[in-house]
Amino acid sequence: MIKLSPTKKRTLFFVALGWALLLIGDRIGELLQYQGSFVAMYALAIASIILLTGYSGQLSLGHSALMAVGAYAGALSINNLNLHPAIALVIATFVAGIFGLILGFGVARLSGPYLAGTTLALAVSLPTLANQFPILGGEQGVVFDVGAPPARFGEDFSMYKWFFWISTLAVLIMLWLISNVVSSRYGRTFRAIRDNETAAALSGLNTGRLKVLAFAISSGMAGLAGGLLVMLISGVSPSAFPLSLSFSLLTGAVVTGVYSLKGVMLGGLVLVAIPEIADSIVTRIGGSEGFTATLPGFLVSALLILAVLFTPNGPGTLLHSFKKHN
Amino acid sequence: MTLIVESLVIDHGAIRAINAVSFKVPTGKLTAVIGANGAGKTTLLRGLSGLKEIKSGSATWNGESIVGQRPENLARAGIMHVSDGKSVIAELSVKENLALTGLWRKDKKDVALATEEVVSLFPILGERMSQSGGSLSGGERQMLAIGRALVARPKLLLLDEPSLGLAPLIIDQIFTTIRKFVTTMNLTVVLVEQNAMGALAIADEGVVLNLGRVVGVDTAENLLNDPAVRTAYLGY
């Protein structure tokens, strides 16, 4: 038997997962490909919340705004600089990351309520700011077009499959990078800060700088997710990033369990499934326009409350306590 | 009117802070609970006043169990706990601090009377009435904390380290006053102290705690003369 280091094992896992997803992508219909792309995008966005909340103890309600930053940065690089979509996504990541870094110097060191409230204010105010700049296209926004799939993939290669490839590939690469970060020295120090900031500071860690760093990394991840989101809806506008998006991501994170990145795909699935479930409830029992429009929000919120109440540390703990009871 | 504690167990996190502790506090007497830092003295008081969960054992006051009761109800029943660290609300004035224990009492005339008595016991408080609690010196804060408890006309007073961090002169003054009101008000007092010498000097009875267990119960006088207690806690 060949013994592998944890890092190599992880890399192998991601390669295998990517391979499996590509094979699956070949065998599913266009709707599933499209939904799968959303699952991957949400999983990344949820991972960015988990990195911040679960690994460094900060609560952000502003990730919808950070996603918007990445999305606009990506759109502008394609539209105005004629850059390749892949490079545009990298730029989306970095611009959001740098934005998060700058913002982080101001706010990341704030504790619970202040960070939550400040990022909430960001989420509310940033999209309206987008209306101020003509280059961002006001309420209509700007298009985000990754172009048709390369001709060498053949004529059968659909746009949806192309979205699926880009999304899963980008998300897997990013998650692979992040999983390396959290299992590294940095990840351990993040957790140390979360569990006991005073003790971490006493043992010589620069907790302020590490919190800013965590905020910046998380912002970069959100930026990439934002870029992917607007690729999937083919345009970026302020209304694509409502406050409720931040709440959904938080729900996804709490449902997945904020202390581990392992379940982010589950969180992504839940977020994609909720509107579908709401739809099927409405078709089955009917209901007013208001009911139809607010049901998804209701389900997300109810799930959030139930998760906080019953599985505050993730579904893993529920399973654990279930085993204990039996 | 007696406080009877029997095989009391209280945990502090993962540590068993109070382990099968039993003792009795006679009515109208001052009982000193002495012991080194970490002996479990503060935890014992927090358990008796309802701030800390009692794991097992019993504690009764006048034959009624005080286990599992809420602190505010115990306070209203006459068990007043003056917690350590000069428990004064810095943001409120001296007058307001003193008024807290009178808020829920029906007999407002007696509240006024009790407040006057406290002021005559600690005249400095009378001069500082409109100042904020945060502006007081350590000794004044301790007097305010004790005074606030007395306004409630308690039956049982639980005092946690009133001498902590105070100058010797102030400690003497506070201990003398405690002795004075135990006698004049017919109060039952449990005085938890690291300052064993000062506490036993004014106490009637004494309980010695070590690592969460009772290692000695006797009259204060006997404990003061006990060679073992002297070497361990009195330092001579």
Added chain:
Amino acid sequence: MIQFITAILTALTTGAIYALMSTALVLVWRSTRIINFAQAGQAVLSTYIGYEVTIRSGSFWVGVISAMIFGALLGAAIDRFFMRPIFKRIQSGPILMIAPVVATLGLLGIIQAVIGFRWGLTYQSLAAPVSTDGFTLFGRVIAFSPFNLLVLVFATVSMLLLTVLFQKTNVGLALRASAHSPEIAKLSGIKVDFIRTLGWSLAGAAGGLAGMLYIPSSYLYPNAMDVLLVFGFVAAVIGGLDSLFGAVAGAMILGFAISFATSYVSEKLVFPMAFVMLVVVLLIKPAGLFSGKKSRRD
């Protein structure tokens, strides 16, 4: 000159409404140590109740009183039957710090969804009891109406009543003592849990009043108060979360900043101004301008 006077009057009116919202947030913060994001939902639901009562009774005033009473009851119920079990359930673990706040977010979503079920997402308008046409000053119509004046009077009176309650009554003393030191309050025989619920219901009533005073100048829809939640939060942070006086002062500062920025620079500066004020205060005096506490970074 007229522009200047209008800016001041607008600042006072908006500041007064922000003040009601920031007061609501501070009342809960002082008793429970969380920012209650559900406040926006509680306030808007109370306003829907006030709106229904106004339509049925034909009186705006009956509507205001109903909104405030409903707000108070809802606030008390949320503390007693929602927050208290959550605090009881989650007593340890790193989630402890975020769980209650996350729960208020979930509650906000639930309340807004329930409003959607019952009233739909359409914009409703609530008629003001007095004219919303601006006064005429030196022959020109200004952006300050009899209704704005009424808002100002109402908010000021309710703030004064709240001040009297807090500073001059026994209940007020119990509220302050429980806020600053729950343990000492308990040991003094004060029923801290009850006092906490009382704080939530006062906050609920303030939110209901804020909604009834704000909505006639805007529209009523499930998210109508979200914006005021943000402004209320910013105002509370400017003033220092622990101080009721700070909440009002912070709201006035914010009201003036936004009013002058929008009046002299650009209409669109409302949100950016609020965000800039927030970040500036957090950077230069994190504990708020009117708080005695030193730091809020821990």
